[in-house]
Amino acid sequence: MRIKRFQEKLGFLFLSFCMVVILLILITIFYDIISKGSSKISWEFLAASPSNGMTEGGIFPAIVGTFLVTLITAALAIPLGMGCAIYLNEYAKDSKITRLIRMSIRNLSGVPSIVYGLFGVVLFVQLMRLDTSILSAGLTLGLMTLPWTITASEEALKNVPNSYRQGALALGATKWQSIKTNVLPYAVPGMLTGTILGLSRAAGETAPILFTGAAFFLPFIPKSLFSQFMALPYHLYIMATQHHAIEKVRPIAYGTALVLVVLIFLMNLSAIIIRYNLRKVKKG
Amino acid sequence: MKRIKEKIIHGLFFFNGVLVVMVLLGIFALLIFTAIPAFKEIRLSEFIFSSNWNPTSYVKSSYGIGAMLVSTFMVTLGSLLIAIPLGIGTAAYLSDVASPKVREIAKPVVEILAGIPSVVIGFLGIVLVGPLIAKIFHIPNGLNAVNGSILLAIMALPTIVSMSEDALNSVPKSYIEASLALGASHWQTIVKVKIPAALSGIIAACMLGMGRAIGETMTVLMATGCAPAMPEGFFSAVRTMTSTIAIELGEVPYYTTHYYALFGVGLVLFIITFLVNMTSDIILHKHQRLSR
Numbered sequence: 052m053r054i055k056r057f058q059e060k061l062g063f064l065f066l067s068f069c070m071v072v073i074l075l076i077l078i079t080i081f082y083d084i085i086s087k088g089s090s091k092i093s094w095e096f097l098a099a100s101p102s103n104g105m106t107e108g109g110i111f112p113a114i115v116g117t118f119l120v121t122l123i124t125a126a127l128a129i130p131l132g133m134g135c136a137i138y139l140n141e142y143a144k145d146s147k148i149t150r151l152i153r154m155s156i157r158n159l160s161g162v163p164s165i166v167y168g169l170f171g172v173v174l175f176v177q178l179m180r181l182d183t184s185i186l187s188a189g190l191t192l193g194l195m196t197l198p199w200t201i202t203a204s205e206e207a208l209k210n211v212p213n214s215y216r217q218g219a220l221a222l223g224a225t226k227w228q229s230i231k232t233n234v235l236p237y238a239v240p241g242m243l244t245g246t247i248l249g250l251s252r253a254a255g256e257t258a259p260i261l262f263t264g265a266a267f268f269l270p271f272i273p274k275s276l277f278s279q280f281m282a283l284p285y286h287l288y289i290m291a292t293q294h295h296a297i298e299k300v301r302p303i304a305y306g307t308a309l310v311l312v313v314l315i316f317l318m319n320l321s322a323i324i325i326r327y328n329l330r331k332v333k334k335g
Numbered sequence: 336m337k338r339i340k341e342k343i344i345h346g347l348f349f350f351n352g353v354l355v356v357m358v359l360l361g362i363f364a365l366l367i368f369t370a371i372p373a374f375k376e377i378r379l380s381e382f383i384f385s386s387n388w389n390p391t392s393y394v395k396s397s398y399g400i401g402a403m404l405v406s407t408f409m410v411t412l413g414s415l416l417i418a419i420p421l422g423i424g425t426a427a428y429l430s431d432v433a434s435p436k437v438r439e440i441a442k443p444v445v446e447i448l449a450g451i452p453s454v455v456i457g458f459l460g461i462v463l464v465g466p467l468i469a470k471i472f473h474i475p476n477g478l479n480a481v482n483g484s485i486l487l488a489i490m491a492l493p494t495i496v497s498m499s500e501d502a503l504n505s506v507p508k509s510y511i512e513a514s515l516a517l518g519a520s521h522w523q524t525i526v527k528v529k530i531p532a533a534l535s536g537i538i539a540a541c542m543l544g545m546g547r548a549i550g551e552t553m554t555v556l557m558a559t560g561c562a563p564a565m566p567e568g569f570f571s572a573v574r575t576m577t578s579t580i581a582i583e584l585g586e587v588p589y590y591t592t593h594y595y596a597l598f599g600v601g602l603v604l605f606i607i608t609f610l611v612n613m614t615s616d617i618i619l620h621k622h623q624r625l626s627r
Contacts, residue, residue, distance in 0.1 A: 059522035066432050069424030070441060073496070076489055077448050083463060084455070134351035142348055152352045154616070155359040161543065161612035162362060162605065163550025165577045169584070169601045173365045177589070194358055201355070225337060227344045248450075255452025258552035258577070262584050284454040284553075291458045292557055301462070308455050315450055 081312075088309030091302045097310070100270050105290070106300055110307055115272045116185070116280030117314070120264070121254045123189020123276070124196055128253075129246055131193075132200025136242070139201070140208040141216075141230055160198035164258040167195045171263040184277045188264035192253040199252065203245020207238040240329035244322045251318035255311060257284040267293075283311045366602040373398070373595030382599060386565045388579070390593040398596045400603065402565040406480070406573035409566060410555055411548045413484025414491055418548075419541050421488070422495030423530070426537075429496070430503040431525055449493035453553040460486045460558030472570065478560035480573045486554040491544035498543060502536025503529055535618050542615035546608045552577040576604045 099109035135152075143149040171191030181187045211234050219229030257265075266279040267289060273280045290304035291297070374382070377398045385399025425445070429438055464485055465477030506529050514524040530537065560572025561582065574582075580597050587593045 055520050055523070059520045062522040062526070063432050066424050066428035069421050070428045070433070072421060073425055073448065073492060074441075074444055077444055079463070080451060080455075080459060083459060131351060131354065134348055135355055138348035138352035142345055143352065148353070152355055155356045157616055158609060158612055159355065159359050161546045161550070161608055162359075163552065163577060163608055165550070165552040165580050166362065166366070166601050166605050166608075169369075169580065169598060170362045170365055172584070173369055173598075174361070197355065197358070225341050227341055251450065252452075255450075255454070257452070257454045258581060261581055284452055287454050287458055288553065288557065291454075291461055304458060308458055311452060312455060315452065319450060 084305065084308050084312060087302070088305035091306030092309065096306055101268060101303075104296075105268055105294060105303075106296060110281075110283070110286060110303075110310065112269055112272050113281040113283045113286040113307070114310065114314075116265075117254055117283045117311075119185050119273065119276070119280060120189045120192065120260065120282060121250055123186060124192040124253045125246070125250055127190055127193030128196040128200045128249065132197055132246060132249075133204050133242055135197075135201045136204030136208055137230065137235075140205050141226070141234065156198045156201055160202070162195075164195060164256055165261075167191055168259040168262055170194070171259060176263055182277065183262070183264045183279055185264055185273060185280050186276045188260040188280070188282075189276075191259045191263045192256060195256065195259055196249045196253045199249035200246045203249065204238070204242040207241025207245065208234065210241060211237045240326050243329075244326040247318055247322035247325070251315045251322075254318065255284055255315055257282075257288055260285060283307060283314065287311060363605065366598055366605055369598040370595060370602045373592055373599045376592050377596060377599075382596075383603075388563050390583070390587075390596065396593070398592075398599075400576065400600055402563065403574060403576045403579055403600065404603075406559075406566050407549060407575040407577070409480050409569065409573060410483040410487055410559065410575060411545060413480060413569060414487035414548045415541065415545055417484060417488035418491045418495055418544055422492050422540070422544065423499050423537060425492075425496045426499035426503055427525055427530070429500050431521070431529070445493050445496050448489070449497075453490060453551060454557070456486050456489055457554040457557030460554060465558065474570060476560065476572075478558055479571055480559060480566060480569045483555045483559035483573065483575075484569070486558050487548040487551055490551050490554060491548045494547055495540050495544040498540030499533070499537045502533040502540065505536065506532045535621060539615040539619035542611055542618065546611040546615065549611065550577060550604065550608050552581050556581045576600050580604075 096109040097114065098111050100112055101110065102108035135156075139149065139152065143152070168191065171187055171194075175181045175187035175190050176183055181190075215233045215237065216229050219233040220226070224232070260282055264279055265282050265285040269279065269281050287304060287307045290300050290307060294300050382398055382400060383404075384401055385397065386401030386405070387397045387399045388402060390396045390398060429441060429445075433441055460482050461478070464482050468477035468479070468482055469475065470477075510528050510532055511524055514528040515521070519527065555573075555575045556578040559574065559578065561574045561578055562572035563574045563579070566573045580600055583593070584597050587597065
């Protein structure tokens with residue numbers, strides 16, 4: 052009996068230890084970035100372009116670039132993701148083709164990000180002649196985000212009670228009318244939350260934009276969607292590995308990392324706030 | 336009129352659904368078509384089995400992905416050795432040991448970890464993990480396979496933890512009650528009943544984490560040193576398939592053998608991850624059917 056007790060204590064200690072390790076990893080990451088990056092954050096760092104061979108100045112073009120490319124990503128992933136989710140949850144019957152669609156979604160979410168980059172180079176940069184641009188990079192990221200958006204949107208649709216649909220249908224509404232008036236209003240908050248989470252992941256991705264539009268250095272913000280752009284994650288990669296004076300620009304790299312992490316955190320936060328607010332509205 | 340409109344809307348959504356299948360097939364097809372021209376000049380056996388990758392040689396360029404395959408395999412194996420015990424341990428902690436309050440705090444921790452961009456993890460590999468490894472093992476440089484393994488483990492952990500936890504939670508309550516009623520301790524129940532019952536779900540989780548590790552680019556690109564040779568051990572610099580593509584595609588002119596060969600590497604990568612993900616999927620579905 053005593054051995055059993057002891058064994059159990061030891062076992063639970065190991066399980067707790069695992070959790071603590073993960074917690075420590077997270078704390079280390081945040082502590083290091085915040086402690087070494089926050090001193091770099093200033094108005095100038097956020098609002099100025101890099102200068103003097105990228106050893107001074109700020110990261111404004113990279114912030115704008117990431118913002119623009121995320122907009123394109125959203126423009127592709129939100130309608131297509133929601134549409135696919137609506138099809139799967141509202142229209143599709145359990146047929147071979149439905150199963151094929153579901154299998155494709157699961158596999159797409161496992162395709163390596165660099166492979167999406169290769170796909171983007173051939174399809175958007177070359178075949179569609181968009182060249183290396185914000186558009187190419189955004190569309191590539193949009194495709195990558197698609198499976199996450201679909202999964203999240205479908206989850207939201209599933210949470211709408213079936214009686215809502217039946218109520219509309221019983222009153223003589225067509226299928227689409229019932230979806231439009233009785234399902235979507237209740238599902239959209241959840242859909243948006245999931246989509247923003249997906250977009251935040253896309254905003255932090257580097258591999259798909261390496262060859263589809265991200266630029267090493269641009270002194271100004273992009274003029275149109277067809278021009279190259281600087282992006283925060285790519286800028287961090289450059290500053291951490293490719294710069295000629297790596298030790299000297301380390302503070303800039305830390306600053307960029309902090310801005311990137313904060314940006315992603317803010318996106319996640321806004322997703323949570325949207326969900327919270329819309330839930331309140333619905334109840335009231 | 337109304338009916339036609341309904342039909343059109345239904346058709347549009349159906350097309351939208353099929354589009355996803357087309358994207359997957361499109362990726363596969365474009366990779367194949369772009370990779371094929373490479374094999375006019377490279378023999379397939381050389382491509383897969385030779386470990387000499389030197390496309391820019393002045394004498395004779397060679398395209399063998401052997402060293403990359405081994406490198407990818409090495410860092411993936413290393414990362415799984417770290418991530419699997421840690422991940423399953425954490426999942427078991429979350430599902431069985433943690434009080435509801437602790438779980439409320441601990442679950443977001445795992446989710447936040449999943450949200451950190453890979454380039455940030457790679458950066459920390461250079462500035463934190465690298466120097467640490469160099470110091471502990473007394474080697475001049477900490478950018479090697481061990482570093483890559485540690486970082487990939489961090490990247491794979493959230494997947495493994497959350498999926499394993501789901502699997503553990505879906506074990507029927509009656510199993511656990513039966514085990515406890517027979518006099519087993521809580522710990523014995525976890526190890527001898529719960530984990531075996533959830534095993535297929537846990538294996539699927541680990542496979543998915545493995546797929547993630549194989550395809551991860553930025554962390555290995557930044558933190559493994561990227562020496563394009565057959566690795567001699569875990570402390571040598573390695574260059575995976577993903578980092579080779581990332582390094583070379585930006586500099587190579589379009590429509591050259593080198594360019595096509597890089598798509599060949601991408602194709603191999605796609606096929607490997609596809610197989611890993613499919614296996615995970617099949618295991619998971621069997622598991623779900625059984626637990627029903």
